[in-house]
Amino acid sequence: MIQRSRHALPTPRTASFLAPLVALIAAFALAACSSSVKLDEPAPVEDRSKTTDASAGSGATAGSAGGGGTERPVAQVTVDPSKDPLNDPNSPLAKRSIYFDFDSFTIKDEFRPVVEAHAKYLVTNKARKIVIQGNTDERGSREYNLALGQKRSEAVRKSLAALGVAEAQVEAVSLGEEKPKATGSDEASWAENRRADIVYQ
Amino acid sequence: MIRSAPILSFLFVFLLGFGPREAATQVRIDVSGVGGTQLPISVATFASDGRPAQDVAAVVRSDLARSGWFRVIDPQQTLSDTGPVDYAGARARGAETVVGGTVTRLPDGRYDVRYKLYDAVRQNVLAAESLVAAEADLRLAGHRVADAIFEKLTGEKGVFSTRIAFVTKQGGRYRLNVADWDGENIQSPLVSPEPIISPSWSPDGSRLAYVSFEAKKPVVYVHTLATGQRTAVANFKGSNSAPAWSPDGRTLAVALTRDGLSQIYLINAADGSNSRRLTSSNGIDTEPAFSPDGRSLYFTSDRGGAPQVYRMPVAGGDATRMTFGSTYNVSPRISPDGKQLAFLTRRDGKYFVGMKDLASGNETVLTDGGREESPSFAPNGRWVMYTTQEGGRDLLMATSVDGRIKQRLTSPTGDIREPAWGPFLK
Numbered sequence: 001m002i003q004r005s006r007h008a009l010p011t012p013r014t015a016s017f018l019a020p021l022v023a024l025i026a027a028f029a030l031a032a033c034s035s036s037v038k039l040d041e042p043a044p045v046e047d048r049s050k051t052t053d054a055s056a057g058s059g060a061t062a063g064s065a066g067g068g069g070t071e072r073p074v075a076q077v078t079v080d081p082s083k084d085p086l087n088d089p090n091s092p093l094a095k096r097s098i099y100f101d102f103d104s105f106t107i108k109d110e111f112r113p114v115v116e117a118h119a120k121y122l123v124t125n126k127a128r129k130i131v132i133q134g135n136t137d138e139r140g141s142r143e144y145n146l147a148l149g150q151k152r153s154e155a156v157r158k159s160l161a162a163l164g165v166a167e168a169q170v171e172a173v174s175l176g177e178e179k180p181k182a183t184g185s186d187e188a189s190w191a192e193n194r195r196a197d198i199v200y201q
Numbered sequence: 202m203i204r205s206a207p208i209l210s211f212l213f214v215f216l217l218g219f220g221p222r223e224a225a226t227q228v229r230i231d232v233s234g235v236g237g238t239q240l241p242i243s244v245a246t247f248a249s250d251g252r253p254a255q256d257v258a259a260v261v262r263s264d265l266a267r268s269g270w271f272r273v274i275d276p277q278q279t280l281s282d283t284g285p286v287d288y289a290g291a292r293a294r295g296a297e298t299v300v301g302g303t304v305t306r307l308p309d310g311r312y313d314v315r316y317k318l319y320d321a322v323r324q325n326v327l328a329a330e331s332l333v334a335a336e337a338d339l340r341l342a343g344h345r346v347a348d349a350i351f352e353k354l355t356g357e358k359g360v361f362s363t364r365i366a367f368v369t370k371q372g373g374r375y376r377l378n379v380a381d382w383d384g385e386n387i388q389s390p391l392v393s394p395e396p397i398i399s400p401s402w403s404p405d406g407s408r409l410a411y412v413s414f415e416a417k418k419p420v421v422y423v424h425t426l427a428t429g430q431r432t433a434v435a436n437f438k439g440s441n442s443a444p445a446w447s448p449d450g451r452t453l454a455v456a457l458t459r460d461g462l463s464q465i466y467l468i469n470a471a472d473g474s475n476s477r478r479l480t481s482s483n484g485i486d487t488e489p490a491f492s493p494d495g496r497s498l499y500f501t502s503d504r505g506g507a508p509q510v511y512r513m514p515v516a517g518g519d520a521t522r523m524t525f526g527s528t529y530n531v532s533p534r535i536s537p538d539g540k541q542l543a544f545l546t547r548r549d550g551k552y553f554v555g556m557k558d559l560a561s562g563n564e565t566v567l568t569d570g571g572r573e574e575s576p577s578f579a580p581n582g583r584w585v586m587y588t589t590q591e592g593g594r595d596l597l598m599a600t601s602v603d604g605r606i607k608q609r610l611t612s613p614t615g616d617i618r619e620p621a622w623g624p625f626l627k
Binding site: 148150151175178185 | 414456488
């Protein structure tokens with residue numbers, strides 16, 4: 001950052017207020033005399049703290065104001081994705097899948113903490129949106145399986161809503177049997193595919 | 202419109218007849234369950250003044266043989282539509298009827314296809330017709346000749362000039378395909394990296410409604426085949442699926458989840474406007490199918506606990522349960538005369554095509570593979586097309602509605618699913 005010791009213009013705090021007047025004076029000066037008048041303009045300062053995603057604010061840290069005693073301190077902000085709990089592999093938010101029993105559409109107790117963690121995050125971060133994708137195994141009618149997958153995604157959506165997540169943050173859809181995670185035709189594969197996934201947008 | 206090499210081929214078995222090869226060849230195909238009541242017909246090579254791209258007579262032979270109603274004899278001779286017919290020779294080869302024809306190239310590049318159908322016993326002409334077709338439509342001309350012969354001799358309307366739609370998956374690419382009824386002449390109106398399901402023909406055969414996952418969720422499109430123009434007619438929050446055309450082609454019944462679980466709505470087929478909810482259950486309602494008179498809607502519902510087929514008035518009202526013989530009866534399809542209901546039924550963990558006679562209430566199982574899906578009626582109501590699996594591969598099959606005759610199409614290069622038999626074309 002270049003430190004300019006002498007300012008022809010007031011401090012940035014009032015610069016915007018006076019800018020039209022300055023421009024008018026400058027224009028008048030240019031029009032009135034042909035000799036060049038050099039105006040000392042304020043250096044452009046980018047406030048990076050304003051360019052970070054407010055919704056991910058918990059992952060942003062403010063640096064110390066640089067340069068002791070400067071008139072125009074600049075606080076640097078560095079976005080650290082690892083500080084967003086969504087990206088923490090040890091956070092309960094790292095779990096995004098809820099598995100269901102055969103022909104069942106109720107969320108088992110072991111997956112309650114997963115749903116609750118995402119509900120808490122979504123309530124705190126209201127700008128974040130998710131799609132819940134319901135899946136089924138491959139047996140039977142594709143269209144009926146699509147409707148069964150929706151039963152699973154809808155069960156998760158309702159649980160999130162009961163925990164206070166806004167309706168606009170969540171879309172429950174179904175992929176039915178069309179996007180299997182496991183492609184085998186055995187019980188282990190079918191169990192893997194009886195699943196709802198939380199996908200952050 | 203993307204043309205692709207045919208990936209379906211029927212298993213043809215040509216059996217040499219007894220005696221010298223030039224005497225006659227009997228055309229046989231992979232049709233099972235055919236009884237002894239087949240009509241013996243001789244289809245000669247059509248006379249031609251050039252080399253048309255298609256062997257029209259071969260298409261006629263294939264169609265008639267695949268129907269299961271005919272024992273087709275190839276006399277290995279050329280017979281024009283003007284004769285003369287060797288009636289004694291035809292009878293000696295076992296034929297009761299004889300087909301001959303002529304393919305003539307017209308000055309404008311099209312072809313004139315003329316044929317005559319003769320009664321070999323009474324020695325008279327049963328039918329005669331002339332069709333004009335572009336070179337690319339000579340196969341279709343052959344199908345139309347076969348349709349006319351079939352109808353003349355059986356009294357049933359033929360489906361040889363109808364089209365089918367189905368979806369294939371190969372190497373992570375999904376293709377919506379349209380083909381002649383026999384699986385030949387395949388074209389792919391849509392190729393996508395994401396799944397495509399539930400193709401459904403508009404009543405006039407010009408458009409297909411289907412579900413595409415290209416937007417990472419199921420959305421219903423209407424696709425005009427001739428132009429490739431596509432309209433997303435149902436793209437509400439949640440899942441949009443299971444399109445079914447009303448008989449007048451103006452309305453689509455669809456399954457939407459915009460109010461929670463899957464329920465059935467009606468929308469305008471042209472643009473998806475004027476959506477109105479038809480069913481209100483606590484569970485799943487999906488897979489709608491209009492009755493041919495357009496007044497009733499058949500659909501799958503688990504409102505009673507297990508999925509069953511129900512029927513309700515399109516104008517609204519109570520739903521009546523239609524299926525009983527299993528705890529899993531889904532995918533209802535109504536015969537063109539409205540008298541029979543085909544569906545998918547699970548018995549002992551296996552999936553079969555079931556058929557219910559709506560007048561008597563009798564339910565029968567038409568297939569025996571155990572991995573069946575997606576039944577679809579032929580527009581004459583005589584056949585039901587479906588998929589099954591054998592050796593880990595999907596196969597396209599058709600069964601007569603009495604379950605007696607079955608024929609198989611093979612798909613050597615990809616999974617095949619979601620067949621839909623198109624309407625009669627004007």
